[in-house]
Amino acid sequence: GAGVSQSPSNKVTEKGKDVELRCDPISGHTALYWYRQSLGQGLEFLIYFQGNSAPDKSGLPSDRFSAERTGGSVSTLTIQRTQQEDSAVYLCASTRSWDRTNTGELFFGEGSRLTVL
Amino acid sequence: AQSVAQPEDQVNVAEGNPLTVKCTYSVSGNPYLFWYVQYPNRGLQFLLKYITGDNLVKGSYGFEAEFNKSQTSFHLKKPSALVSDSALYFCAVRDMGMRNFNKFYFGSGTKLNVKP
Numbered sequence: 001g002a003g004v005s006q007s008p009s010n011k012v013t014e015k016g017k018d019v020e021l022r023c024d025p026i027s028g029h030t031a032l033y034w035y036r037q038s039l040g041q042g043l044e045f046l047i048y049f050q051g052n053s054a055p056d057k058s059g060l061p062s063d064r065f066s067a068e069r070t071g072g073s074v075s076t077l078t079i080q081r082t083q084q085e086d087s088a089v090y091l092c093a094s095t096r097s098w099d100r101t102n103t104g105e106l107f108f109g110e111g112s113r114l115t116v117l
Numbered sequence: 118a119q120s121v122a123q124p125e126d127q128v129n130v131a132e133g134n135p136l137t138v139k140c141t142y143s144v145s146g147n148p149y150l151f152w153y154v155q156y157p158n159r160g161l162q163f164l165l166k167y168i169t170g171d172n173l174v175k176g177s178y179g180f181e182a183e184f185n186k187s188q189t190s191f192h193l194k195k196p197s198a199l200v201s202d203s204a205l206y207f208c209a210v211r212d213m214g215m216r217n218f219n220k221f222y223f224g225s226g227t228k229l230n231v232k233p
Binding site: 004031033035041042043045048050055056091093095103105106107108109110111 | 149151153159160161162163166168207209217218219220221222223224225226
């Protein structure tokens with residue numbers, strides 16, 4: 001697609017429910033990233049993918065968080081048993097490739113705003 | 118580990134005046150540096166980057182940034198601020214090392230307020 005697409009744009013859920021957030025990167029981009037941003041704050045790294053594998057999962061806050069990527073394209077971030085502190089904007093980004101010839105920047109989606117009541 | 122610092126949470130400037138948003142970095146090896154802007158309820162938009170070459174980099178919306186290797190800084194600048202420049206600005210560094218290759222580290226962000 002023309003840009004990074006995220007869905008849903010807004011999600012309100014009750015504490016304890018599971019949620020899935022979806023990211024569709026720019027076509028042909030092999031590297032995909034998830035970040036979390038609390039209200040007006042900085043970006044917290046969660047996880048990144050090269051193709052379907054995740055070299056670094058160190059940013060996932062707890063074992064309630066998981067992410068996968070299939071077909072080297074769409075990625076899903078799943079939060080199980082949501083808590084109020086999970087409320088934030090979840091941003092997805094992609095970049096062209098993994099190799100050192102890629103000096104490009106990250107392209108961001110508009111984010112998924114999660115509110116846990 | 119790579120890191121980025123934005124020492125100012127907020128910068129206030131009058132419209133028409135020059136603006137500077139500060140960023141310092143810590144990297145091993147050559148730095149790949151970026152600036153992004155975020156408008157309310159939007160994702161981050163790329164402004165400019167430094168990879169190599171001239172220390173003064175020009176980007177979108179009249180912004181530029183100066184890379185200073187000795188001071189490990191990459192400050193964002195604009196000669197004449199507009200009210201529409203009011204937004205949240207992020208500096209970022211891309212890790213080109215073996216261990217965390219391709220990981221992007223972001224600063225905490227600086228809120229720019231441009232007053233009429």
